[in-house]
Amino acid sequence: MEDNLFSGIGSEAQFEGKVVQTFQKNFVQVQKILDQNKLLINKINQNHESKIPDNLTRNVGLIRELNNNFRRVVDLYVGLSNSFPKSMEEGSSEADSTKSGGRVGQKRIRSNN
Numbered sequence: 314m315e316d317n318l319f320s321g322i323g324s325e326a327q328f329e330g331k332v333v334q335t336f337q338k339n340f341v342q343v344q345k346i347l348d349q350n351k352l353l354i355n356k357i358n359q360n361h362e363s364k365i366p367d368n369l370t371r372n373v374g375l376i377r378e379l380n381n382n383f384r385r386v387v388d389l390y391v392g393l394s395n396s397f398p399k400s401m402e403e404g405s406s407e408a409d410s411t412k413s414g415g416r417v418g419q420k421r422i423r424s425n426n
Contacts, residue, residue, distance in 0.1 A: 332400045339389050346382050346389075353379045 357375050360368035 328400075335396065335400075336393065339393050343386050343389050346386050350379055350382050353382070 353375050357372050357379070360372045360375070
């Protein structure tokens with residue numbers, strides 16, 4: 314019985330570790346994109362202030378890249394918000410499974426003797 318208790322704790326910790334890793338990975342990706350956006354915005358501003366026709370033409374492509382980056386950030390956050398409830402469900406069902414010794418939904422029948 315104690316083995317099941319401790320194995321449940323271990324698998325919960327592993328599960329939580331995987332969830333945290335996923336979130337950290339996505340947040341690192343978001344931060345990289347946002348850092349890139351900062352550079353793009355600075356370049357777009359420089360090009361705009363220069364009023365040189367070639368630089369203004371380049372801004373069209375830079376603004377497209379900026380918009381695509383915003384879409385990527387939104388997609389990452391949507392993915393996180395969709396995966397969070399699923400991971401919570403998986404974690405609770407995994408914890409239930411380990412607490413019951415892997416016998417989800419089975420009841421122990423007691424005799425009245």
